[in-house]
Amino acid sequence: MTRRRLEVRHERFKVRGVFTIARGARTHADVVLVEIFEGELCGRGEGVPYARGGETVESVLAQIRSQRELVENGGGRGELLKALPPGAARNALDCALWDLEAKLAKKPVWRLAGIQAPKPVTTAFTISLGTPQAMAEAARQAADRPILKVKLGGEGDPARIRAVRAAAPKARLIVDANESWHPDRVASWLDVMAECGVELVEQPLPAGQDAMLADIPHPVPVGADESVLATDSLDRLVGRYEFVNLKLDKAGGFTEGLAFVRRAQELGFGLMVGCMLGTSLAIAPAVLLAQRATFVDLDGPLLLAEDRSPGLRYQGSVVYPPSPELWG
Numbered sequence: 001m002t003r004r005r006l007e008v009r010h011e012r013f014k015v016r017g018v019f020t021i022a023r024g025a026r027t028h029a030d031v032v033l034v035e036i037f038e039g040e041l042c043g044r045g046e047g048v049p050y051a052r053g054g055e056t057v058e059s060v061l062a063q064i065r066s067q068r069e070l071v072e073n074g075g076g077r078g079e080l081l082k083a084l085p086p087g088a089a090r091n092a093l094d095c096a097l098w099d100l101e102a103k104l105a106k107k108p109v110w111r112l113a114g115i116q117a118p119k120p121v122t123t124a125f126t127i128s129l130g131t132p133q134a135m136a137e138a139a140r141q142a143a144d145r146p147i148l149k150v151k152l153g154g155e156g157d158p159a160r161i162r163a164v165r166a167a168a169p170k171a172r173l174i175v176d177a178n179e180s181w182h183p184d185r186v187a188s189w190l191d192v193m194a195e196c197g198v199e200l201v202e203q204p205l206p207a208g209q210d211a212m213l214a215d216i217p218h219p220v221p222v223g224a225d226e227s228v229l230a231t232d233s234l235d236r237l238v239g240r241y242e243f244v245n246l247k248l249d250k251a252g253g254f255t256e257g258l259a260f261v262r263r264a265q266e267l268g269f270g271l272m273v274g275c276m277l278g279t280s281l282a283i284a285p286a287v288l289l290a291q292r293a294t295f296v297d298l299d300g301p302l303l304l305a306e307d308r309s310p311g312l313r314y315q316g317s318v319v320y321p322p323s324p325e326l327w328g
Contacts, residue, residue, distance in 0.1 A: 004121045005037040006071045008059050008064045008092075013279055014221030014305040027276040029304060032060045034092040036071060036100050044098025044327060045285075048276035052226060055088055056312035063089035071097075077255045084251030086230040094120050096251025099327050107169075109328035110288050113258060123288050123298045124149035124315055125319050132156070132163035145169040148186040149297055154180035158192045165196040173297060176202040179226055183209070187216045194219035200243060200272070200295060203227060211238040223272055223295075231260045234267055244277060245297075246289060249278075254285045261289055275300045280311035284322035287312070 013029045029048070036043045047064075049055035067075075068084055075083075075152060077097050083089040097139040102109045110118055127138045129151040142148060148171045150164050163176060171198065181189060181204040193201055203225040205213065210227055223243035228234065230251045246260050264271055274297040276285050283298050290296045298319055301307045313320040322328055 002039045004072045004074060006064075006068050007035040007037070008061060009033055010061060013307070015277070016303055016305045030057050030093055030278070030301075031278050031282065032057060032064065032088065033281070034064060035094040036093075036096045036112070038100060038104065038205040041100060043098070043104045044281060044299040045092040045095030045097075045099060046155045046278055046282040047088030048278040048282055049088050050249050050276065053087065053229075053250065054225060060087070060089045060092075063087070067093060077253070079254060080253075086250060086256065088249045090249045090256075091251035091254075094255050094278040095327070096283070098254050102324075102328050106112070108324070109254070109285070113254075113286065115258070116291055118288050118291055119320045120315075120320045121287065121293070121298070122146055122317050123302075123319050125162060125299050126149060126297075126303060129153045129160075132159045132191065135160050136163040139167040139171070143169060143171055147172040147295075147317065149173065149299075150175045152177045152180060154182070157181070157189060161193060161196050161198065173198045174200040174297075175200070176225065177204045179206040179223060180204050181205060183212055186212070190217070190219055190222075202243075202245060202272075210240055221270065223270075229261045230256055234260070234263050237269075238267055241269070243272050243295070245272040245274045246286075246293075247274045247276060248286055248289075249276050249282070254261070254289070257289045258287070261292060264325060265292075265312070270294045272297060274298070279304065279307055279308045280322070282326055283312055283319075284327035287319060287321055290328070299321045306309070 011031050032047045049060045098109050124147045125145045127150045152175050192319045198220050200223050202218050203224045207227040221242035224237050224241040225245040228244045244264050271293045272295040273286050273293040278300050280301045310325050
């Protein structure tokens with residue numbers, strides 16, 4: 001077998017305007033690119049450090065470099081699952097290995113994985129956190145998109161969602177509170193979300209403080225985001241959430257994502273497939289896993305001022321499966 005060569009580097013992409021959630025604002029997307037060469041072929045993967053989980057660009061680069069010997073000596077995805085914990089480093093390496101295998105086999109990843117051929121899916125489009133007036137204006141400009149994901153931030157959220165609903169009366173709405181709600185307000189604010197026709201509320205309470213969700217009515221389905229990481233975190237969420245959000249940078253790769261989807265379905269969860277703020281290369285593997293999702297939130301490249309070339313094809317809010325030149 002031709003010896004493999006691992007290359008890894010940090011890259012930065014500008015955001016359109018400012019991307020704001022409850023934990024802060026960003027003007028750039030910082031990503032880590034992995035390339036695994038074998039002969040003339042190259043498999044690529046991208047990881048986005050999960051700051052909420054304590055990851056940084058430097059820590060992700062170090063984790064990837066720690067696996068150089070494993071990768072360059074022909075180690076596979078199974079060994080990688082044991083060598084690294086869930087996170088962006090394992091995601092980037094795992095997706096690069098899948099991409100390389102697809103090129104070596106001259107078969108698409110979906111066929112190698114034994115899953116259905118991917119079709120275009122409709123993604124939500126994110127409305128960043130701001131004042132009710134600013135969010136209403138952003139929603140008005142995006143009102144022709146079929147589904148909007150509204151970032152909330154705690155105090156003032158009822159006014160925010162009412163303003164967005166008034167500005168985009170025909171759009172389907174989901175909201176992401178990013179752990180910002182006070183426990184005393186969850187029940188009443190879920191009622192406000194129902195009043196506004198919201199179809200899903202993501203992560204209203206901080207991860208680890210969400211036990212009360214099992215004891216209050218859910219007039220709107222509630223989804224776990226920060227509370228769910230890899231497959232082994234799913235069982236403890238039964239009875240608290242109706243949906244779980246699969247993000248490959250948290251789960252740690254496409255291989256783990258396949259297991260996550262199977263287990264979520266076994267436990268009766270609805271599936272959402274989401275993303276961090278990354279380029280089309282980070283989103284491409286998630287498009288394959290989004291085929292069975294009720295909610296798709298893969299708009300990362302739409303929020304960037306620049307993307308990779310070639311990138312994913314978006315037609316409005318419809319995202320098409322990746323080309324072989326991009327991934328898989």
